[in-house]
Amino acid sequence: MGMYHGVGGHASVGMLLCxxxxxxxxxxxxxxxxxxxxxxxxxxxxxxxxxxxxGDSAGDSGSLDWQNCVADIRQAAAxxxxxxxxxxxxxxxxxxxxxxxxxxxxxxxxxxxxxxxPVLDGASHVAELDAWQETxxxxxxxxxxxxxxxxxxxxxxxxxxxxxxxxxxxxxxxAPVRVPTLIVDSLQQPEAGRWSPLAEAGARVVAxxxxxxxxxxxxxxxxxxxxxxxxxxxxAAGQPA
Amino acid sequence: MMPERAFRFGRAGHLVGMVGLPTGAHGAVGVIVLNTxxxxxxxxxxxxxxxxxxxxxxxxxxxxxxxxxxxxxxxxAEAASREQQVRxxxxxxxxxxxxxxxxxxxxxxxxxxxxxxxxAAACTExxxxxAIFLDGYxxxxxxxxxxxxxxxxxxxxxxxxxxxRKLRQAVAPEEVTFGSVYPPKEQVRGExxxxxxxxxxxxFVYSGGIGExxxxxxxxxxxxxxxxxxxxALRMDLLDGxxxxxxxxxxxxxxxxxxxxxxxxQFPPPAPRVAAG
Numbered sequence: 471m472g473m474y475h476g477v478g479g480h481a482s483v484g485m486l487l488c489x490x491x492x493x494x495x496x497x498x499x500x501x502x503x504x505x506x507x508x509x510x511x512x513x514x515x516x517x518x519x520x521x522x523x524x525g526d527s528a529g530d531s532g533s534l535d536w537q538n539c540v541a542d543i544r545q546a547a548a549x550x551x552x553x554x555x556x557x558x559x560x561x562x563x564x565x566x567x568x569x570x571x572x573x574x575x576x577x578x579x580x581x582x583x584x585x586x587x588p589v590l591d592g593a594s595h596v597a598e599l600d601a602w603q604e605t606x607x608x609x610x611x612x613x614x615x616x617x618x619x620x621x622x623x624x625x626x627x628x629x630x631x632x633x634x635x636x637x638x639x640x641x642x643x644x645a646p647v648r649v650p651t652l653i654v655d656s657l658q659q660p661e662a663g664r665w666s667p668l669a670e671a672g673a674r675v676v677a678x679x680x681x682x683x684x685x686x687x688x689x690x691x692x693x694x695x696x697x698x699x700x701x702x703x704x705x706a707a708g709q710p711a
Numbered sequence: 712m713m714p715e716r717a718f719r720f721g722r723a724g725h726l727v728g729m730v731g732l733p734t735g736a737h738g739a740v741g742v743i744v745l746n747t748x749x750x751x752x753x754x755x756x757x758x759x760x761x762x763x764x765x766x767x768x769x770x771x772x773x774x775x776x777x778x779x780x781x782x783x784x785x786x787x788a789e790a791a792s793r794e795q796q797v798r799x800x801x802x803x804x805x806x807x808x809x810x811x812x813x814x815x816x817x818x819x820x821x822x823x824x825x826x827x828x829x830x831a832a833a834c835t836e837x838x839x840x841x842a843i844f845l846d847g848y849x850x851x852x853x854x855x856x857x858x859x860x861x862x863x864x865x866x867x868x869x870x871x872x873x874x875x876r877k878l879r880q881a882v883a884p885e886e887v888t889f890g891s892v893y894p895p896k897e898q899v900r901g902e903x904x905x906x907x908x909x910x911x912x913x914x915f916v917y918s919g920g921i922g923e924x925x926x927x928x929x930x931x932x933x934x935x936x937x938x939x940x941x942x943x944a945l946r947m948d949l950l951d952g953x954x955x956x957x958x959x960x961x962x963x964x965x966x967x968x969x970x971x972x973x974x975x976x977q978f979p980p981p982a983p984r985v986a987a988g
Contacts, residue, residue, distance in 0.1 A: 471717060471729075473783060499751045503783060525753050526717070526729055526760065612954040614919060621961050628756030628958045691748055691755050691956055 471526035472519030472546060474553050475506040481515040483707060484556035486547050486578070488563035488571040491534065492629045494684060495524060497694045498564055505562075508700040514707050515554040519546045521570075532630035536573075536638035543574035558582075560707055565589055565684060566639070572668075575647045583647070584706050586654040586699070587682060590668065592642030599626040602685050609687055627690060646671030652706045656682040656696065676702060715764075716811075721803040727783040728752060728776025728804065730811050731767040740840060740978040741814035742766050743804050744775040745825040745832075747956070751782030754822070755956040758963060762820070765967055770980030772812040774804055778828065794831045801832035801839075809838070816840035818978060820970070821847075823955065824891055833911060834902050841912040841977060843970055846955060849917065849925045850896045852933035858926050900935050907942045912977045915947040916969055918962075920955030946973060 487502050489495045506516035521539045523529030547559050561580035563571035568588025575583055589595045606612060607622035624631055644667065651673035653665050658681040665675055678698050683689055715731045729752065733739075744759045746752060752775040753760050763773035777784035778800045787796065805817055818841040821829035826847035833842045851859075863869040893899075906913060917925050931947045932940035939945065948969055953962040974980075 493756065496750055496753060496755065496757075499753075499782065500749075525757075526715075528715070531757050531761075606958065612920065612958065614922060614952065617952075617959060621959055625960055628956075630960050690958065691750060693749060 472517055472549070473503075473506070474550070475510040475516040475518070476554065477510050477513050477515050481513060481554045481556045483513075483558050483560065484515045484517070484550045484554045485509055485560045485562055485703075485707060486543065486550055486571075486580075487516055487518045488543055488561060488567040489518070489520065489525070490563070490565035490567040491521070491524060493627050493690050494565050494694070495520070497692065500693050501696060501699065505700055505703060509704065509707070512704050514704070515550070515556060517546055517550040517553070532632050534632070534635045536570075536635070536642070539570050540574045540577065543570060544577045547578035547580070560584060562586070562703065563588065566595075569642060569644065572644055572647060573642075575649050580649055582706070583649050583651040584654065584703055585651065587657055587684065588644070588653065589642065590644035590665065592639045596636060596640045598685065602627055602687065606687050611688060627685075627687075644668060646673070652676060654678050654699070654702055656680075658683070678702060718807060720807045721784075721787065722799065723785075723787040725779060725785040725787050726776055726800060726803055728774050728807070729763075730808065731763045731773040732812065733767045733770045733772060739771055739812075739814060739981050741772045741774065741808040741812055741817045742974070743801065743808060743817055743819050744773065745801070745819060745821040745828045746778050746781050747822040747825045749781060752777045756958060756963070758822070758957060761963065762967060762970070765971065766974070769971060769975070771974065772808060772814055774808045776804055797828045797831050798835055801828075801836055805836060805838045816978075818842060818974065821845065827891060830899070830902065833906055839911065841914070842906075843914045843916065843973070845916050845966070846918055846921055847915055848893060848899045849921070849930065850893070850934050851924065852930055854933045855926055855930050896934065900939060903935060903939045903945075907939065907944055911944065913945045914970070914973045914977075915945070916966060917947070917949045918953045918955050918957065919949070919951045920953060925949070
């Protein structure tokens with residue numbers, strides 16, 4: 471399932487908006503729509519889509535597969551080229567969507583990458599998600615009584631997680647690609663070396679404030695807002711903001 | 712996997728939704744799922760996707776869609792109140808599902824704000840034959856207050872929590888939220904009675920996540936009276952222990968099971984067609 475945002479005339483640049491996964495996909499839906507609309511208004515055509523097994527696309531949430539997601543990005547980039555006739559496609563993604571855009575960059579032929587708080591170390595991300603899930607099942611604002619480990623097991627913040635997907639995410643280690651890359655950093659706590667090894671390989675890092683609360687258990691149903699994102703992304707796409 | 716198809720539809724071509732079509736279900740009741748809060752049609756934790764696909768597998772055609780200005784839907788450019796827009800949007804959804812499936816009767820499903828939307832549409836939409844309200848309207852009663860406050864009066868931990876909360880509020884004022892304002896209880900009671908008088912079948916499912924609003928099955932009768940609460944076309948269940956949006960998979964399974972049982976009892980799906988010969 472995808473939504474294409476065309477421009478009035480010819481678009482030389484297109485942007486593929488790769489969504490994050492899990493509840494972040496739902497929380498950023500409105501923002502991705504605003505971003506696509508804003509880009510189209512600036513002459514950059516955009517395509518939003520859901521990977522198979524996520525959002526409106528076919529498949530169960532528990533059947534996510536990393537290689538399928540990468541293949542979906544490649545196919546979506548091809549679809550964007552066909553629909554728009556654009557010669558240059560920029561890949562954009564938030565969180566795991568940024569990781570997948572990075573992994574798919576060579577196959578999708580991205581001319582540029584814009585990664586918003588991408589996950590670069592899958593093992594750390596898995597540990598973080600496990601910790602959030604453990605906190606969730608004991609959270610008195612969600613449950614009158616703590617839920618058992620069995621009831622809460624095999625899930626990350628509302629979504630079933632197969633052992634296969636868990637292992638694939640844990641095995642992810644970002645490696646630099648030969649594509650100009652911008653990292654939009656809106657994480658709350660500064661951390662030295664967070665964007666390694668991309669930063670060392672020449673990726674530009676831009677801080678965006680206020681920070682984004684990706685894992686706040688009490689905002690799982692809240693839309694993520696990022697008022698400065700559109701300006702940053704349009705600027706990075708080389709278009710007049 | 713049952714076939715699903717995306718549509719742009721509505722009186723201004725401004726609505727976006729996904730129709731799920733079971734094979735050979737023409738004539739069955741169609742199920743329309745409304746937005747939860749401000750989330751798009753996929754629902755929290757993909758709840759609407761899983762629910763509609765399960766219902767498709769049981770033989771029910773479904774539509775999950777975004778109301779005006781929500782999700783992928785645009786504005787209709789009409790000068791109308793939100794309630795009027797919701798009713799018109801549901802009318803458009805009914806027309807789409809009727810055209811795609813041949814259904815003539817529909818059941819609305821909504822969680823939280825979606826339940827309020829379903830209530831508004833069920834009041835006036837003649838094609839609606841039933842509604843499933845997940846954490847729908849409920850009002851605190853004297854019984855609620857006794858059950859809620861009495862145990863707290865005797866608990867030192869509760870007093871500690873109360874003062875800690877007050878202190879936090881004094882230091883940092885609470886975040887601004889965009890909650891909805893309930894209509895007066897008498898209005899809702901009257902509207903429910905009118906729905907039942909029109910022959911609608913209603914199912915209220917309350918989660919354990921609204922303990923500040925609902926704390927015992929008895930509260931439903933305390934709130935709406937026997938005329939509504941004991942009506943044979945109305946059923947109410949409390950899924951104690953769950954949270955408001957059914958975050959855990961096992962809680963969603965439990966809720967889906969209740970919804971499916973009620974639908975099969977009240978609106979049995981058509982028997983599968985058997986090939987001749």
